[in-house]
Amino acid sequence: MSASPNLLAVEGLRKSYGGVHAVQGVSFSLEAGEILALIGPNGAGKSTCFNMLNGQIKPDGGTIHLKGEAIAGLPPRLICRRGVGRTFQITATFASMSVRENVQTALSTFAGQDRRLFGLATRQHRHEADGLLDHVGLLAQADRPCAELAYGDLKRLELAVALSGKPALLLMDEPTAGMAPRERIALMRFTASMARAQGIGVLFTEHDMDIVFEHADRVMVLNRGEVIAVGTPETVRRDPRVRTTYLGEGLVYARPVEGGAP
Amino acid sequence: MSFYVAQFLTGLAEASSLFLVACGLSIIFGVTRIVNFAHGAFYMLGAYIAYTLAERFSGAIGFWGSLLTAAIIVAMLGALVETVLLRRIYHAPELFQLLATFGLTLMVEDLAVIIWGPEDLVGPRAPGFKGAVMILGQAVPSYDLLLIVLGPLVFGLLWMLFHKTRFGVLVRAATQDREMVAALGVNQRWLFTGVFALGIFLAALGGALQISRDAVNHTMDLRIIVETFVVVVIGGLGSVGGAFLAALIVAEFNAFGILIFPGISMILMFIIMALVLIVRPYGLLGRLEAPTRAVIAAAIVWAPLSSAGRIAVAAIVVAVALMPFGVGDYWLTVGSEILIFVLFAASLQFLMSTGGLVSFGHAAFFGLGAYGAALAVKDLGLPLLPALACGTTLGCAGAVVIGWFCVRLSGVYFAMLTLAFAQIVYSVAFQWTDVTGGDNGMLGVWPDAWAASPHTFFWLALAVALGGVVLLRMIVFSPFGYRLRAVRDSALRAEATGINRMTTQWAALIIAGTFAGLAGALFAFLKGSVFPDSLGVSTSVDGLVMVLLGGIGTISGSVLGAVVYKALSIFLVSQTDYSKLVLGAVIVGLVVVFPGGLGGITARFSRLRPVLGPAPPARPESLG
Numbered sequence: 001m002s003a004s005p006n007l008l009a010v011e012g013l014r015k016s017y018g019g020v021h022a023v024q025g026v027s028f029s030l031e032a033g034e035i036l037a038l039i040g041p042n043g044a045g046k047s048t049c050f051n052m053l054n055g056q057i058k059p060d061g062g063t064i065h066l067k068g069e070a071i072a073g074l075p076p077r078l079i080c081r082r083g084v085g086r087t088f089q090i091t092a093t094f095a096s097m098s099v100r101e102n103v104q105t106a107l108s109t110f111a112g113q114d115r116r117l118f119g120l121a122t123r124q125h126r127h128e129a130d131g132l133l134d135h136v137g138l139l140a141q142a143d144r145p146c147a148e149l150a151y152g153d154l155k156r157l158e159l160a161v162a163l164s165g166k167p168a169l170l171l172m173d174e175p176t177a178g179m180a181p182r183e184r185i186a187l188m189r190f191t192a193s194m195a196r197a198q199g200i201g202v203l204f205t206e207h208d209m210d211i212v213f214e215h216a217d218r219v220m221v222l223n224r225g226e227v228i229a230v231g232t233p234e235t236v237r238r239d240p241r242v243r244t245t246y247l248g249e250g251l252v253y254a255r256p257v258e259g260g261a262p
Numbered sequence: 263m264s265f266y267v268a269q270f271l272t273g274l275a276e277a278s279s280l281f282l283v284a285c286g287l288s289i290i291f292g293v294t295r296i297v298n299f300a301h302g303a304f305y306m307l308g309a310y311i312a313y314t315l316a317e318r319f320s321g322a323i324g325f326w327g328s329l330l331t332a333a334i335i336v337a338m339l340g341a342l343v344e345t346v347l348l349r350r351i352y353h354a355p356e357l358f359q360l361l362a363t364f365g366l367t368l369m370v371e372d373l374a375v376i377i378w379g380p381e382d383l384v385g386p387r388a389p390g391f392k393g394a395v396m397i398l399g400q401a402v403p404s405y406d407l408l409l410i411v412l413g414p415l416v417f418g419l420l421w422m423l424f425h426k427t428r429f430g431v432l433v434r435a436a437t438q439d440r441e442m443v444a445a446l447g448v449n450q451r452w453l454f455t456g457v458f459a460l461g462i463f464l465a466a467l468g469g470a471l472q473i474s475r476d477a478v479n480h481t482m483d484l485r486i487i488v489e490t491f492v493v494v495v496i497g498g499l500g501s502v503g504g505a506f507l508a509a510l511i512v513a514e515f516n517a518f519g520i521l522i523f524p525g526i527s528m529i530l531m532f533i534i535m536a537l538v539l540i541v542r543p544y545g546l547l548g549r550l551e552a553p554t555r556a557v558i559a560a561a562i563v564w565a566p567l568s569s570a571g572r573i574a575v576a577a578i579v580v581a582v583a584l585m586p587f588g589v590g591d592y593w594l595t596v597g598s599e600i601l602i603f604v605l606f607a608a609s610l611q612f613l614m615s616t617g618g619l620v621s622f623g624h625a626a627f628f629g630l631g632a633y634g635a636a637l638a639v640k641d642l643g644l645p646l647l648p649a650l651a652c653g654t655t656l657g658c659a660g661a662v663v664i665g666w667f668c669v670r671l672s673g674v675y676f677a678m679l680t681l682a683f684a685q686i687v688y689s690v691a692f693q694w695t696d697v698t699g700g701d702n703g704m705l706g707v708w709p710d711a712w713a714a715s716p717h718t719f720f721w722l723a724l725a726v727a728l729g730g731v732v733l734l735r736m737i738v739f740s741p742f743g744y745r746l747r748a749v750r751d752s753a754l755r756a757e758a759t760g761i762n763r764m765t766t767q768w769a770a771l772i773i774a775g776t777f778a779g780l781a782g783a784l785f786a787f788l789k790g791s792v793f794p795d796s797l798g799v800s801t802s803v804d805g806l807v808m809v810l811l812g813g814i815g816t817i818s819g820s821v822l823g824a825v826v827y828k829a830l831s832i833f834l835v836s837q838t839d840y841s842k843l844v845l846g847a848v849i850v851g852l853v854v855v856f857p858g859g860l861g862g863i864t865a866r867f868s869r870l871r872p873v874l875g876p877a878p879p880a881r882p883e884s885l886g
Contacts, residue, residue: 080760092755105744106759114745121744
């Protein structure tokens with residue numbers, strides 16, 4: 001198992017809260033450069049899965065291997081240092097800093113310079129930070145206080161911060177929530193091209209099925225803590241179980257499915 | 263055996279009294295999120311007013327009526343304070359409410375002296391409960407038995423109130439989620455006033471019940487407030503049941519601890535508190551707090567001084583350095599003391615604003631520094647500079663040990679654990695007479711001849727304070743400073759970025775403790791002596807007041823706050839017998855008029871001017 005060539009290999013992951021089995025025996029794998037979407041109705045266990053992958057929550061059972069190394073149960077900071085970056089469903093940024101300083105702080109952490117007591121932090125990694133901000137389309141706002149940003153921009157800032165550590169695996173929890181449609185497409189295109197160019201594996205959750213079927217290489221459907229389907233967007237879309245439990249549930253999502261690919 | 267039973271009953275009686283006061287504090291915190299420092303002051307007022315009434319109206323009805331009337335009067339006072347003062351500052355950062363209630367406490371202490379005089383007052387014995395009851399051959403005061411019944415009775419009544427009345431259900435709902443209750447259309451103002459009055463009523467009743475057990479005096483407020491904090495924190499903030507359980511535990515440990523460990527009786531309850539918090543970080547029956555509002559909002563984007571700012575600071579430093587040529591020795595000594603407290607306040611401010619860690623026990627490091635220096639002089643015979651190094655090292659070592667425990671907690675619980683450790687250190691200094699001289703302190707800690715004159719010492723103090731503040735500022739803007747702010751802003755994001763929250767905050771506490779130790783060491787030489795007071799709660803609170811007064815969101819604020827507060831208090835002490843009254847009134851006034859602190863005033867003006875540098879000023883509200 002440890003010699004697995006997969007970037008990420010998850011085996012029998014479980015978590016219960018009291019009597020509620022939030023995640024029960026989830027297994028999947030992810031290759032470098034692959035984009036995997038995790039979808040499912042509210043309460044399906046998506047967030048719990050995410051939080052176990054980056055160490056926010058300790059799993060009750062199961063294994064998680066990143067590049068063959070067991071990481072299940074490690075604290076978030078160690079998992080991060082092994083190459084897992086993430087964004088949060090409710091954005092978490094350093095609100096008292098400027099946009100650039102957010103990225104600079106992350107960069108100096110990854111460079112192991114954050115123990116230095118002297119020297120101006122704002123002079124470090126400035127160029128590198130601006131490069132990342134340019135990638136996510138925030139360079140023009142680099143000097144603005146982070147607390148002033150619109151929600152969609154905060155999501156992009158989170159992405160820049162998550163990329164600062166040159167992660168092998170990127171976890172994105174609803175990366176495009178709160179964004180305008182055009183911004184969504186731009187952000188996901190950027191993510192996809194970056195993932196393929198740099199060989200980063202991306203796992204993301206999303207409620208917008210257009211985004212999911214457009215950008216994911218594979219889709220995994222979770223319901224009541226179990227994987228009910230995995231496969232290419234096409235196969236998942238046609239899966240009858242998925243249609244009854246999730247896609248067919250509400251008209252909002254049903255329409256594009258009936259209408260076929262855009 | 264019978265002796266232990268009697269001791270146990272004494273403990274139970276003590277537990278009942280503690281519970282009354284503590285559950286009031288807990289209820290108030292639960293709903294309003296105010297850590298009511300004035301709770302002890304209301305307790306004391308309850309005792310004084312009950313004393314006055316009971317002296318006038320004799321007989322059973324007169325006595326018991328007096329106690330109840332006193333509690334009702336004080337509760338009405340509490341409601342008045344809530345509507346006039348606290349209501350204006352609910353939206354200010356939580357610490358300002360602490361500051362305001364601290365100001366109130368100062369005022370009440372002096373008012374009590376003005377009205378009732380400084381002497382201990384002994385109230386009448388309770389009619390019908392004057393004697394003792396023989397239990398297993400031991401005399402147990404019947405009043406104690408009454409208290410033993412009263413505690414559970416009040417607990418029961420509160421339970422009924424909270425579970426059987428609409429008011430009580432709303433209080434419980436608001437304790438869990440204030441915003442939700444507001445969204446349901448409940449009149450928050452009415453609810454808050456009611457809860458505050460109820461909590462104060464319980465505190466005042468607790469005080470009133472003491473008049474036939476103990477003497478009434480004007481220092482009983484501080485003693486009870488510290489004990490009450492301990493009980494509430496052990497039980498879990500906002501939990502009435504927890505307060506009851508914790509009062510029992512603390513009181514019984516006190517009753518038996520004094521038999522088993524007479525040497526450390528004073529610190530026993532703090533040791534219990536530290537142990538409980540390490541095992542159960544939110545108290546016995548407490549729940550994880552909803553994330554509290556950040557101590558400082560991102561009101562001002564921090565930046566190193568502009569060149570104009572540097573010139574202005576340099577000019578001020580030169581002017582201060584020239585003071586010895588134009589000012590008498592007395593004022594130079596006052597100036598040295600202010601400079602020492604500038605460094606102390608700056609170190610606390612670093613912890614509070616950059617680190618987001620509010621310490622109620624910062625005096626521990628200051629006092630350790632002072633004792634370290636004094637011991638180096640008296641026991642090792644070291645000269646000034648090595649002794650300063652010893653003091654600083656002791657402050658640092660204290661921070662290493664205390665910090666290791668404290669960074670496991672956050673928010674109010676962190677503050678309370680630092681308080682507990684400071685009290686432990688204080689008690690050690692107080693009770694370890696062989697080494698520290700106990701209450702008599704250590705005398706004859708004078709500087710070497712070269713620094714003995716007031717003006718050289720002033721320059722030394724200036725150099726140390728300036729160096730310390732500059733270093734602290736450099737750390738704020740260093741990569742470590744950003745890492746610390748990162749943890750403060752979002753522990754979630756920081757951990758997901760590979761930052762270790764605990765070690766980061768631990769390091770911050772060690773830095774702050776080291777500088778506080780340096781300030782304390784210098785203070786020992788300024789005064790030529792060290793007393794346990796330098797480790798006491800009042801010194802910690804002084805530091806907090808300086809930081810808050812100066813405005814917590816601004817780096818230079820603590821310097822300004824320390825200068826203003828220390829100068830004002832030294833001036834008031836020399837001018838009036840009622841310095842606390844004036845100081846308290848000034849603090850309360852400032853909090854109401856300038857909830858951003860003194861530094862906030864300058865920031866308010868500077869925001870009107872075009873901003874230097876590229877960053878536009880941030881809006882003051884920011885994050886949730």
